[in-house]
Amino acid sequence: xxxxxxxxxxxNEIATRWNVSVNDLGCYAIDDVLTLxxxxxxxxxxxxxxxxxxxxxxxxxxxARKRLLGVQDLFGCDVWPAFKGExxxxxxxxxxxxxxxIDIDVPEGGIRIGLSDLIxxxxxxxxxxxxxxxxxxxxMRSGPRPGPGAPPRHDWDGFWIAVCRQIHDNGWxxxxxxxxxxxxxxxxxxxxRAPDESTVRKKIARLWRSGIGACQPSE
Numbered sequence: 001x002x003x004x005x006x007x008x009x010x011x012n013e014i015a016t017r018w019n020v021s022v023n024d025l026g027c028y029a030i031d032d033v034l035t036l037x038x039x040x041x042x043x044x045x046x047x048x049x050x051x052x053x054x055x056x057x058x059x060x061x062x063x064a065r066k067r068l069l070g071v072q073d074l075f076g077c078d079v080w081p082a083f084k085g086e087x088x089x090x091x092x093x094x095x096x097x098x099x100x101x102i103d104i105d106v107p108e109g110g111i112r113i114g115l116s117d118l119i120x121x122x123x124x125x126x127x128x129x130x131x132x133x134x135x136x137x138x139x140m141r142s143g144p145r146p147g148p149g150a151p152p153r154h155d156w157d158g159f160w161i162a163v164c165r166q167i168h169d170n171g172w173x174x175x176x177x178x179x180x181x182x183x184x185x186x187x188x189x190x191x192x193r194a195p196d197e198s199t200v201r202k203k204i205a206r207l208w209r210s211g212i213g214a215c216q217p218s219e
Contacts, residue, residue, distance in 0.1 A: 008039070008071065008119045017125075018134060022115070026083035029076030030164050034128055035094065036074050036118045043068045044106035050099050050205055060101060068093070071121060072102075074113075077164045082115045089113075162186045163204065179204060 015022045028034035048062040073094035081088045091110035093102040104110050120128075129135050166182060173179045180200050 005122070007122045008037070009122070009125060011036075011115065011118055011120070014120045014125060018129075023083050025120075026076070026080055028128075029074075030080055030168065031161055032076060032164070033131075034076075034120070035124050036076065036079060037071050037121055037124070038074060038090075038113055038117050038119060039070060040068055040072055040111065043072075043104055043111060045093065046101075046103045046105055047095070048101055048103075049097065050101065050202075065105065068102075071119070074118075077167055079113060079118060080168060082113060082118065085115070087112050087114045159183065159186070159203070163207065176201070176204070 009017075011022045011025055015025060025034060025036070029036045044065065044067050046062050047064050047066055048060050051061055074090065075092070075094050078090050078092070079088055089110045090113050091104050093104070095102050162183060166179075166186075173182065183204070184200055
């Protein structure tokens with residue numbers, strides 16, 4: 001009888017399969033082209049969504065509190081220090097919806113994760129291989145063929161990469177306004193046209209809310 005297929009893989013397995021280093025996987029996660037995950041057994045979390053109120057301020061709206069079991073996806077910047085040999089504190093998980101959030105309530109202060117706790121799911125492995133033409137797959141186009149219409153107004157993929165690199169290289173700025181100014185400067189320099197400040201503030205609102213050290217190296 002054939003054994004059942006594994007649904008999760010350690011980083012060493014994936015690195016060997018793709019002929020890259022484990023550190024390369026961390027770089028892919030920082031660049032948001034690979035989603036890393038971990039397995040939890042009984043973590044209480046608040047699940048909600050960010051929305052703009054009548055004053056054009058971004059605020060969280062809790063939808064439910066839930067005990068989480070099994071595989072949970074992570075943000076690359078949260079676990080990057082693990083690739084430098086550190087144990088990191090994770091206070092949130094990556095939601096399915098881009099405007100959602102999953103914040104850990106219990107254990108209070110988050111969970112501790114090391115490099116050996118990071119995994120790649122079968123679904124994510126297969127998606128990555130299909131997207132990049134690995135193991136017999138033809139590379140997938142990253143989006144539809146450009147048409148005669150106008151190109152995207154802003155480089156949001158580059159924006160989020162800039163956010164991760166800014167935090168990784170320089171740490172958290174003193175204020176949210178300082179982060180907004182830094183990122184608007186990046187957009188103006190690299191994209192030619194920056195969105196208005198309220199748009200940038202909305203984009204980083206949920207990241208800033210978690211900016212209590214989640215992306216900083218643990219002591």
